[in-house]
Amino acid sequence: MIYCGRFLTPRREDARTQKTDGETSRSGCLRGSIPTARNVMREYTELERIRLEKLERLRANGIEPYPARVKRTHTAAEAIAQYSSVPALSGEAAHGSGPEIAATVCGRLRAVRTMGKATFAHIEDGTGRIQIYMRADEIGTDMLKTFGRDFDLGDFIQASGVLFRTKTGEITLRVRELTMLAKAVTPLPAAKEEIVDGQRVIHYAFSDTEQRYRQRYVDLAVNPEVRDEFRTRARIISAFRRFLDDRDFLEVETPILQPLYGGAAARPFTTHHRQLHQDLYLRISFELYLKRLLVGGYERVYEIGRDFRNEGVSFKHNPEFTMLEFYWAYADYNDVMNLTEQMVTYVADNVLGRRTITYDGHRIDLTPPWPRMTVREAIREHSGIDYADHPTGESLAAAMRAIGHNPETTIWGKLLDSLLGTNVEPKLIQPTFLMDYPRDISPLAKAKPGDPNTVERFEGFIGGMEVCNAFSELNDPLDQEQRFLEMGRAYDANDEEAHPMDEDYLRAMRYGMPPNGGFGLGIDRFTMLLTDKATIREVVLYPHLRKAEGEA
RNA sequence: GGGCCGCUAGCUCAAUGGUAGAGCAGGGGCCUUUUAAGCCCUUGGUUAGAGGUUCGAGUCCUCUGUGGCUCACCA
Incomplete structure (x- = not known):
């Protein structure tokens, strides 16, 4: 190959x-x-060469295999719906009678059953399948012969005729005229399917994981349930958008190419502007640009878009992923927590029509209110470590070693993240808010009143995954500058995860930023939950893959 | 980067160390209400690649490539 x-x-x-x-x-x-x-x-391949011969034979017979004009009058679903109102007659003489409804349908040829001088076939368009029926005495012996010889599974065709019901009751198009719309040179993987007791049973499915991702178009073409999953994803995104629009959040777009990255602890991708001789980063979050807009006077803004993080890939990490962030002036993290519960149930109601989901074998109820516990309680409960007893990185690392961890750093914040990720996160199956994070790992969040070491931050967990992250946003420019400096000291000078000092962001904040609650949610992970997918690659159309054999 | 598993026909998969096969797809026939249509015939393989052990390797060993899962990394 x-x-x-x-x-x-x-x-x-x-x-x-x-x-x-x-x-x-x-x-x-x-x-x-x-x-x-x-x-x-x-x-x-040999199969392709056979199809190319057919293509040339079609041309030789005056049939253009890639015509410029199409004339569809009905989708498959419309044709079936329209004829459904015609009552089914019973008895021997029933089939073939009834009113004549003319229709022209288009689609991909998916199944052919030839019976000598008559042929049944199914074509599939974006709305589903419809059966077509061709008789030699109606479309002509030559056309039927051409169909049998030079039309293949996978070709796009157009069929015109009248609708009727077969003796088994299936609404079918009796074809008078048949047109090739697009000859398929490469055969689709041979998958067959049948309906048994209402269940679709697929035979010889196209199931190789790598090929499915690498050639997603084939995956989509032969696996309709995959098409459905991505429709669900689209509906999830549109439900989030509708929820926020209805509450007067303004959708905005901020730069993807940034001279300075920030808003998260992650390594960026680097690129370069040739003409300007300028290094640029692909954004790792939208946060700092969105909050600047609050300075400008918008009170509620949100963005749905792509973030890029130059980190490892895993079942829940793709180098580019879709994020939702919003910022809400005159709100704090308690307001955001409440809104989060409403928003998630709104999306579930609108997309699934229910609030319980099954994920990885777990039955999960999204109905609010969700349990809320502090990070300190959660870590103590699941690991036995009370981080208040371990104020230094060395001390915390030692405590973690005692329970089987093998920490490679003594940066306190990183250790705590690791503890959360391995001991706590996988346990949080039912929706749970962890709140009140240590200030050290939250450089953009506002401190809790009366507790300078803790910030007003929460993360939402569902199905053992972090789904969202939010806080009462820090709006004190002097405190923010101090935090940036602390982060710079805490991390190695070469550690790209350290937040760089963003002078313009500080300048914006110095003009005055209203108190606000901010929020971020991973759309991909959320889609995994609602569609019960074990890997992010199933909910990203074109997930990142290693380069293919033969490619440079 | 480590560990585990995989790589056989276009697709899905078989084959105790002993002649590389099946179903579907493809090709040739028969069949005017079939629907995984059916029936008859049939093409298709450097078993990922290279080396080794053996009378004999798809099978055992080594290396390489490649992919999946997983650990590490990573909000």
Whole structure:
């Protein structure tokens, strides 16, 4: 199999020539270079060559395999719906009678059952499948022969005719005219399916994980349930948007290319602007840009978009992921917690129509209120360590070693994160808010009144995953500057996770920032929960993969 | 980076160290209400690659490649 890319010539003679010249396809694809139409040749498989012959035969018979015009009158669903109002007749003479409803449907040919001088087939469009029926005495012997010989599973076709009900009761299009819309050169993986007791049973499914992600279009084409999952994802995003819009939050867009990254503890991707001779970072969060807008006078802003973090990949980490953040003036983290409960149940109600979900075998109830406990209590409960007894990194590391951890750092905040991640997070299956985080790991959150070492921050956990993170935002410019300095000292000078000093952000805050509550939620992880997917790759259309064989 | 598992026909999968197979897809036939249509015939393989052990390797060993899971890393 050659992965070099696009073809230059569809002629089978040429394809054969290429094959004997074994070097052509490989050497045309220079290692380290991006393939272009110039340096790439294509090698066809035997199945593809057979289809290319059919394509040429169609052309030779005056049938354009890629016509420019389409004339659809009904989707599959519309055709079926319209004919459903025609009462089903019973008795031997029933099938074939009834009113004539003309329809032209388009779609991909998914199943063919040839019976000599008649053929049944199913075509599938974006709304579903519809059966078509062709008789030699109606569309002509030649056309039926052409269909049988030169049309293949996977081709897009257009069928015009009248609707009727077969003797088994299936609404079917009796075809008078058949048009090729787009010949498929490469066969789709052969998957068959049947309905048994209302359940779809799939035979010979296309199931190789890597191929499914790498060629998502094939995955989508042959696995309709995958199409459904991404529709669900879209509905989740639109429900979040609707919820916030309805509450007067303004949707905004902030820079993805940033001269300075911030708002989270993560390594960034670096890029470069050629003309300006300027290094730029892909954003790791929207936070600092969104809060600047509160200085500008907007009271409620939100953004849904992509963050990029140059970290490891795992079942819950993709290098780029979709984040929702909002900032709400004159609110604090208690208000945000309440709004979070409302928002999550709103999305569940609107997308699923229920508030209980099943995730990884667990039955999870999203109905508010969710239990709220402090981070200190949670860590004490799940690890036996009270971090108040261990004010230094050395002391905390020692306590963690005593319970089986093997910490590689003595940075107190990192240790605490690790403790949370391994001992607490996996246990939080039912929705839970952990609140009141140590100031050390929360440089952008406001301290709790009367407790300068603790900040008003919470994270929401569902299904053992951190789903959201929020706080009463720090709006004291002098305190903020101090926090940046502390972070700079706490981390190694070369540690890219340390928050860089963002002078412009401090300047903005010095102009006056209203007190506000901020919030961030990982859309991908939330979608995993609502669709019961064990890995983020199932809810990202094109997840990051290692480079494929043969690619540079 | 470590550990575990995998890589056999286009797809899904078989094959005690002893002739590389099946279903579907593909090709050729038959069949005018089928629906995983059916029936007959049939093409298709450097078993990821290289080396080794053996009379004999898909199978055992080594190395390489590649992917998945997992640990580490990572809000």
